[in-house]
Structure formats: structure tokens, C-alpha cells
Amino acid sequence: MTVSSPSPLGFPAQTTGKIGYVVKRYPRFSETFVVNEILAHEAEGREIEIFALRPVEETHFQNIISKVRAPVTRLRQPLRKQDSLWEAQKTLYALRPTAMTAMMQFPESSESDLYQAILLALDCLSRNITHLHAHFGTLAATVARIAAALAGITWSVTLHAKDIYCDYDEDHHLPLKLADADAVVTVSDYNVRYLNESLGCDPQKLVRIFNGIDLNAFSWSAPQDQPHEILAVGRLVEKKGFHILVEALHILRDKGLRLPCRIVGGGNMQQELQDQIDASGLSETVHLIGPMPQDDIIRAMQKATLLACPCIVGADGNRDGMPTVLLEAMALGCPVVATPVTGIPELVTQAETGLLAQEGNPRDLADQLARLWRDAELRAALSRNARARIEADFNLHKNAAELGRIFDRLRCDDRAVATQGGL
Template sequence: MTVRRKTLVVLKGYPRLSETFIAQELLGLERAGFDLTLISMRKPTDKKRHPIHDEIKARVVYLPEYLHNEPLRVLRGLIGSWKRPGFRPLLRQFWTDLLRDKTRNRFRRFGQALVLAHEWPDAGEWLHAHFIHTPASVTAYTSILTGVPWTCSAHAKDIWTSPDWELTEKLAKARWSVTCTRSGFEHMRQLTDRKDEVHLSYHGLDLTRFGHFDQRRSDRDGTDKSDPVRILSVGRAVPKKGYDILLQALAQLSPDINWQFTHIGGGDELSKLKPLAESLGISDRIFWKGALAQEEVLSHYRQSDIFALACRVAADGDRDGLPNVLVEASSQNLVCISTNISGIPELLTGGENGFVVPPENPRLLAVAIERAIREPDLRHRLGLAAGRRVREHFDHTSSIRQLTRLFEDEWQKS
């Protein structure tokens, strides 16, 4: 039997409401017998927590988010590291990286790695990074300094906003890497000769938290002013979510349709979206709920008629992989309307289990929404098909089994 190694999991921030897929994976690994300590590069900023965060038993250690805020920890890390055999190789790697990425962020990751290596919580025996951009930088630097091997889970923004040279070097140094969409998987495999060490692993959904919804949904079709069709979206208000496109699409719906739109999530773009809704003349139909806990989000899935998310590739290359909210909504037989980017077509097929339109196209998005409103029987059929697909192909237990096998295979070799 493989001995499970004490694993330090490096995260950008913990806990985060927008990253329940990571929390779900951490809990699944704990239940599979993994001994984890969570290393967070940032302290939490969300005012609420999901119940799943309270179920995770792993201790959380916070690194200095900004080096100047905790100079003594950084100084102790530097003094404690410079006699290590790995310190000079780390300096060489850091200098090489700095010449290609002359940013304050590069110094921050170096300093965080010094602190992590010096403090070395709970006698860690393995390093694992969630996200291949900044968390993997801290992890890779720490691995050079300590000699402890590392592995990596890549997701979406981290893949598409990282330069190819950096991805190539990290993929060469990590023992293995996983990612959660086929587009990200294929991109990463193109950048490395170690193609067999890049794996596709869908996050899936904990179906015990998103139980089967067996009630028939409403037949609202927009004709009753006192009972408008309920359109829902869940996601941070950031450019890649395309909420400006969605608002424009809603404004183009036929004036005879009665609808209301609910948005759940925080995000900096709310300050722009609310005035946009005013200028489009639809603000009186919109409810901005802010960030909500998971059980509240589930209630909204079950009370709504349509789920819409207008994902796009942002100007800086940032994009979603396969948004977990689409999997969640689909699990509740709620018909989803989204775009054909990244991993979304791996879940949704237009005309079979949802509506899929090109990004950046409010007119076609409006056409899809209007059809879903006017044809309740169609949206019921597509929603039921989406629910079946989630339960057959996106159960998170298969991902946990895959990750367990990857870790254990590597530990047996080491």
C-alpha cells in the first residue's frame, strides 16, 4: 500500500467563494485519506464562507501577501535559506525569470518562497500548486530551495495569461500537471515534450450537495406580467464573464416579454454594469444579489427558468475554462445559455442539452434567450438532458480517483 505523503497545497487565496471547485477537491482528497496543509498567498476577502470550507480539516498557513507588511518573516526566510544547497540555483532561476518578467510580482513570489521554505509547516513531504501562474511560481521556487518535488493543477486564466516560456519551463519541472478542460489540456501538451505528464481531469460536481431536482419547472413564457420569466446568472462581475454582452442581449428582448434577471456574485465590474443597465432602460427588472453562500445559490437555481452566462476571451487573454456554475445549474435541470469558448462545449451542445452561441454577440444571445422563454417545453427537455449529462460524466468522485492514482503512482516512484 502506498504511504500518503504530507502535502502542502499552495493556493492563491483561501477560502474564496468563487473557487468552490478547489474546496470540493480538497475535501475529496481529505476524505480519500490525504494529509493536507493549505498554504495561501492571500488572506480571505470574501465576507461569507461556503459550508464546504468548514468541513475541510486542513490547517491554513498564510504567507506574507505583501513582503513589506511582514519584513521580519521575509528576513528570517532569507537568512534561513542562504546556506541551503538550493539557494544559489534558486537565485539563478529567479534572476533568469526577472530578466523576462521585470515586475514587483516576481520579487513577491521569491520572498514568499523563502518564507515557506524557512517555516516549512507540518513537515511537508510534497508540494502541489493550484493554478500554474503565481502559485506555481512560489511552488517551483520552494521546490528548488528545498528539493521537495511538486505537482500542479492548472485551470483557465492561469493558462491563458501566462507566457508560453513560463508554462513550458513549469511543465518541465512539475512531476505532473492536470487541467480541467480539453482546450487547456491540448494547449499545455503543445508546450512540453513530457506530454504523458499532462492530464485532463474535469472537476465535476459533488452531487451530494446538488441533489437531484425532480420537480417540474414552471411553464412561464413571458406573457404574464405578474409572473415574469426568471433569468439567472452566477459569476464574478469581471470582463471574461461578458455581463455587458448579457445586459445588451436582455435589452434586445421583445418588449412584449415579461422577464426579470438576477445576478449573484461580486466583482469590480458591478460599478460599470449597474449604470449600463440604467442606460439600457432595464435596471428595474434586475436584482443584484452580491455574493451568496452555496445553499442560497442552489435555491436560486431551483427557482429560476433560465441560466445565462455570456463568457468571452478578455482583452488580456483571460477566459473561463468550464465554469462550475454551468455544471451546477445543469445538475438542477436548469437550461443553460452560454457561448462556445474554452470547455463550455464539453458540457453543452446546442439543441441537445442547452443553447450555445458565439461570444461577443448580444443579438444571437437575445435570440437564444427569447426562444427559451417562449418555448417552455423545449427548455424543460434541454434542461433534463443537461442534468443527465452532469450525473453521467461530471461526478467529482471520478476526478478524486484520478488524482489519487496520479499522486500514488508518483509517490511509489520517489
């Protein structure tokens, strides 16, 4: 095993072996933060392999996916015949007899999850993968947790928001995962407090690392003096609060202020939102334009007067953690109006780096939109401050490097060392 000098965190940085990224689906249009993180690791020389547990469902993808060098393995699912699980177990036990005992640690797991975990463990053993990292604490963490135990390696997870707060019909056993993970990463201080105080996560293994963006790809420019349009970007789902945005624009129209707005994205609320737009008499000024490639979104942000991000907590507890679209807009210089949901106030400070409207309050949102639309000096000041905030704390390469140091420290764990010599 090759060991380099200690990292800035005080851990010995170890560079032998690959990192396996475990995700439910890859790629996903709305999860550019995963792609950006992998690219940052690759830029630092880490070898990454990606494991996807479910088929791709979307038809539109971001351009940056083509830059990822990591191979993608789509683990088979579901079981295709009765003896598939047993056949996979026999193969694993022949290579690693101790996995038989490890398998008994997961009585709550389904056959499908066990099967994919065995396949993942076999890939780890044969491909010199010494650490697994899951994004989201649901299915990806379920499979990564089991696979790591079977392969005798370490694992970690990044928790965002839905996977922490959503009231799922199915129990995803998050407390078990928090107890077993070698490191738990989350994207806001708000989440850290909740995971520690409400779910009992060990503070020694819990760390906040903000999502970051590649500042080289998002050059700042001052906002235009003359207002142009409001832009909103995200999936058309309840937690994005776009129905609140449409209601706010309706309120402003009734006050004589007709603000043009484009809403970029697709989702299950598309027809509902279109019906709301039509019923409100806004069809000439408010447009749902579907998904767009990231390059086109960047150009739209550079021209927009402001970005509206009116997030809410959904009826099932689903919410955003730290919307990437806010980071991107603020880096580019597009002023933002958001809501104080989950970790957003750690990014958007009222009247300093953006404006905040009360969650779910269309009248307050209307007031904040109108204020920013009418005040060119305020837009300019918020734009400058927002870029400085992004540069200070949301630099992709800086934040990914911190995560990478955690990986390196964990790969020096005795379990990882034990697998270095082969199967």
C-alpha cells in the same frame, strides 16, 4: 514508507506524507472548486495542508469552507526587513544543505517569491509534506515550484484559463513551470491541445481532469413548466459577459418580451452594469443583487427557468475554463444557455445538454434565451440530459480520486522518498 496496492492508473499508491495545497488567496468566493477538491481528498483519507500567499480580500464566503479540516498557513509577505531573506536561507541551508544549489535555479524570481518559497519549503520539511499542488499557473505555481526544489519533493499544478491565456503585464514564466512540474493538470481538452501545441508541454505529464461537483449536494429536480426568471451567477467582470446578457434582454424587451433576470455576484463592473441596465430601461426587470451564500444560490437555481452563462474572451485574453456555476445548474436540473468559449462545449452540447449562443453576439443570445424561455418541453429534455452528462464526467469524487492517484504516484518519486526519514 507505506505502499499500498497499485492504483487503477497502474502506479503504486503511497499514503505516507501530506499534500500541500498552494493558492494565492484562501478562501475565495469564486473558487469553490478548490474547496470541493480538498474536501474530496479528505474524504479519501488524504491529509491536506493549505498555504495561502496573499491576504483574504473578500467579505463573503461559501458555507462549505467550514467543512474543511485542513489547517491554513498564511505565508508572510512581503519582506519586513532587509535581512529576512538571508535569515530564512540560513535556516533552510542548515537543515538541507543541497537547497543552496537548488536556489540558483531560479534567477528570474523576485526576493518576495523566494522568501515565501523558503518558508513553504521549511514547512514541508517540518510537517512531512511530500508533495505540493498549486492551483493556477501564476503566483501559486511560482512559489510551489521553488519550494518543491528547495525541499526536494515533487509538485504539480492545475491550470484553468486565465493563467493560460491572459496577457499579463508581468511575465509569469509559464513555460518554465510546465517544464519543471512533475504533473500538469488542466480542466478541458481545449486547454490540453493549447498547452501541448502552443506551449510545448510534455504530453506524458499533461492530463485533463474536469472540475467536479459533489452530486450528493446537488439533487436533480425537473424544471417548472411555467417560466419564472433568468438567473446569472458570477463575478461582475468582463469575461462573464453579463453586459452582453443585459444587451440581449434589451433586444427582447424591444420585441415585447420582458424577461425578469437576477444577476448574482460582485465585481469591478457593478456600476457599469447598473448604468447599462438603467439606460436600457430594464431596472424594473433586471437586478444586480450582489454575492449570495451557496445554499441560497442552489435554491435560486432550483426555481429559475434557466441559467445564462454568456462567457466571452476578454480584451486581455482572460476567459473562463469550465465555469463551476454551469456544472451546478446542470446537476440541479436548471437548463442553461452558454457560449462556446474554451472548454464549455465539452460540457454543453447544443440542443442536447443546453443551448449555445455565439460568443459576444447579443442577438443570438436573445434568440437562445427566448427559445428556452418559451419551450417547456425543451427545458425538460435539456435538464435530464444535462444531469446525465454531469453524472458521467463531472463527479467530484471520481475526478478528485484521479488527481489523488497522480499525487500518490508522484510521492513515490525518489525525491519524496528521500524526505520520508525526516529532515
